[in-house]
Amino acid sequence: MSAPEESLVPAAGFHWLTPLYDPLVALTCRDTAVKKRLVDAAGLAPGQRVLDLGCGTGNLALGVKQACPSADVVGFDADPRMLGRAAAKARRSGLGVRFDQGFARSLPYADGSFERVVSSLFFHHLAPAAKAAAMGEAFRVLAPGGEIHVADWGRPGGPIMRILFLGIRFLDGFPNTAAHAAGLLPGLVRAAGFDGVRVLRRFGTVFGTLEVISGAKPVEASA
Numbered sequence: 001m002s003a004p005e006e007s008l009v010p011a012a013g014f015h016w017l018t019p020l021y022d023p024l025v026a027l028t029c030r031d032t033a034v035k036k037r038l039v040d041a042a043g044l045a046p047g048q049r050v051l052d053l054g055c056g057t058g059n060l061a062l063g064v065k066q067a068c069p070s071a072d073v074v075g076f077d078a079d080p081r082m083l084g085r086a087a088a089k090a091r092r093s094g095l096g097v098r099f100d101q102g103f104a105r106s107l108p109y110a111d112g113s114f115e116r117v118v119s120s121l122f123f124h125h126l127a128p129a130a131k132a133a134a135m136g137e138a139f140r141v142l143a144p145g146g147e148i149h150v151a152d153w154g155r156p157g158g159p160i161m162r163i164l165f166l167g168i169r170f171l172d173g174f175p176n177t178a179a180h181a182a183g184l185l186p187g188l189v190r191a192a193g194f195d196g197v198r199v200l201r202r203f204g205t206v207f208g209t210l211e212v213i214s215g216a217k218p219v220e221a222s223a
């Protein structure tokens with residue numbers, strides 16, 4: 001399932017920081033508020049199939065399941081260390097979320113498998129070509145009329161945010177984060193074929209500006 005040629009930038013820049021990932025993100029990235037905004041934006045309905053792309057330790061996938069217990073929620077990530085943490089949390093909380101491993105440029109799901117794709121802090125880990133490929137895969141696995149809701153680094157809201165964002169750019173790669181620094185992420189969502197793409201909210205954090213972006217797969221698109 002996984003594509004060995006695709007490189008993986010670990011969640012916190014280095015695998016040895018993985019055990020600290022959750023507290024670091026909670027302290028620095030306004031994680032609870034950002035993920036709540038994403039879940040609200042998703043406007044979940046009973047029975048919907050939801051994919052959390054680049055789910056990491058599973059907080060967003062579990063938040064979706066908590067908000068809509070009858071949803072069929074799948075978390076997807078390339079890193080087995082992160083998925084192990086996610087699965088352990090799901091077991092502890094008794095929330096029935098499935099976690100799959102693989103690379104986002106080739107998702108192991110049929111066309112039109114989901115009504116929602118949600119994703120947080122994932123796309124900036126990808127090189128430009130992989131970013132476009134992953135966005136295309138999100139489009140493919142969504143059913144016509146399905147929606148994507150993404151939270152990720154956006155154009156820094158001023159010079160201080162631009163300087164703060166250098167920390168993330170250093171950790172996760174300057175080429176991977178260039179489109180984010182230039183405010184091009186909404187355009188990448190549009191380029192994959194999504195309609196009605198808009199930035200719903202911007203959050204200032206100690207590492208720069210996070211954007212919540214939503215779009216929809218046109219109803220007339222083929223599944």
Ligand SMILES: C[S@@+](CC[C@H](N)C(=O)[O-])C[C@H]1O[C@@H](n2cnc3c(N)ncnc32)[C@H](O)[C@@H]1O
Nearest residue numbers: 011054055056077078079082103104120121125
């Ligand atoms: C910063 S973490 C975000 C995790 C989680 N979504 C969150 O909001 O806390 C980025 C995640 O993307 C995953 N990742 C990076 N490249 C990937 C790829 N090509 N395909 C799938 N997952 C990938 C990493 O393993 C990591 O768990």
